[in-house]
Amino acid sequence: MSQFTPENNVLVGTIPDIKPILLPEGNPFTSRVMQFEKMEISAPESLHSTINFWIHLTEAAKHAYADLEMAPPTLNDAAPFLKDAELLPYFPNVFKHIVAALNAKKLADEVKSVLTAMADLSDETLIAYAKTLLGQGSDEIAKEYLPFLSIALKAVYVKSATLATLPKLEVEQGFHDCPMCGDAPIASVLDPMDNGLRYLVCNTCETKWHKVRSTCHSCPNTGKIELLSLEGQESPMKAESCPECHAYIKHLDRTKNPMLDVYVEDLATLALDFTLAEENQQRLSMNLYLR
Numbered sequence: 001m002s003q004f005t006p007e008n009n010v011l012v013g014t015i016p017d018i019k020p021i022l023l024p025e026g027n028p029f030t031s032r033v034m035q036f037e038k039m040e041i042s043a044p045e046s047l048h049s050t051i052n053f054w055i056h057l058t059e060a061a062k063h064a065y066a067d068l069e070m071a072p073p074t075l076n077d078a079a080p081f082l083k084d085a086e087l088l089p090y091f092p093n094v095f096k097h098i099v100a101a102l103n104a105k106k107l108a109d110e111v112k113s114v115l116t117a118m119a120d121l122s123d124e125t126l127i128a129y130a131k132t133l134l135g136q137g138s139d140e141i142a143k144e145y146l147p148f149l150s151i152a153l154k155a156v157y158v159k160s161a162t163l164a165t166l167p168k169l170e171v172e173q174g175f176h177d178c179p180m181c182g183d184a185p186i187a188s189v190l191d192p193m194d195n196g197l198r199y200l201v202c203n204t205c206e207t208k209w210h211k212v213r214s215t216c217h218s219c220p221n222t223g224k225i226e227l228l229s230l231e232g233q234e235s236p237m238k239a240e241s242c243p244e245c246h247a248y249i250k251h252l253d254r255t256k257n258p259m260l261d262v263y264v265e266d267l268a269t270l271a272l273d274f275t276l277a278e279e280n281q282q283r284l285s286m287n288l289y290l291r
């Protein structure tokens with residue numbers, strides 16, 4: 001059994017440089033806005049209004065995140081470490097901050113009418129919706145509310161994760177779900193600072209956790225994982241597909257360009273998702289910008 005200590009967050013008994021958990025740092029929405037702006041420049045005219053909405057939504061989350069003041073979280077003894085009950089009270093204000101920022105922008109009428117409808121939601125309802133997004137509630141949520149709710153929840157959870165001090169814990173085979181909040185990964189990544197190690201990135205709090213490259217993100221398969229792309233080997237965004245459980249996850253190689261963003265690159269490679277869906281491959285986590 002391996003162990004890592006709070007002092008160094010390094011697995012004992014394995015390669016010394018492996019950090020099993022890497023907490024997010026800084027405001028994740030800042031570079032995401034820039035990557036969406038880049039995307040818009042090269043995108044066809046027909047996509048500009050959609051990308052513009054993504055930019056405004058991310059920009060609003062960036063400001064709500066910057067203004068959010070939170071105490072460092074107290075953690076559970078075992079994963080998932082973040083306590084939802086401690087974080088959820090922050091959610092309604094962050095959500096309202098985002099809605100207010102968007103209301104001040106020039107947006108399509110259909111977006112404006114969703115913003116108006118959401119302005120009447122009570123704190124109680126908003127928290128019930130957040131619980132549903134976390135998989136703990138059964139409230140029906142209007143589909144058009146989902147991107148706004150999801151990005152507000154992300155702002156709260158990322159901020160809390162950035163403030164956390166990792167606990168002492170024992171790691172046997174790595175985690176399937178996020179060790180901080182329990183959500184599924186949005187993608188796996190190779191980052192230049194991580195010694196060629198593959199990490200999974202949480203779809204909610206953006207914590208990264210180490211997972212050996214040849215293991216499936218979803219099932220116990222440690223055999224062959226296929227790397228697929230429609231644009232050839234040079235494409236930074238591919239899909240890791242498991243022949244055992246037929247689940248796949250996007251894989252982003254940032255070793256050549258650390259600025260690439262998992263959400264933006266995911267949206268830029270949706271053709272790959274359509275192809276895999278035709279082959280009955282399943283994806284376990286949804287990009288919030290498509291909710």
Ligand SMILES: [Zn+2]
Pocket residue numbers: 178179180181182183202203204205206207
């Ligand atoms: Zn998480």
Ligand SMILES: [Zn+2]
Pocket residue numbers: 216217218219220221242243244245246247
């Ligand atoms: Zn699998």
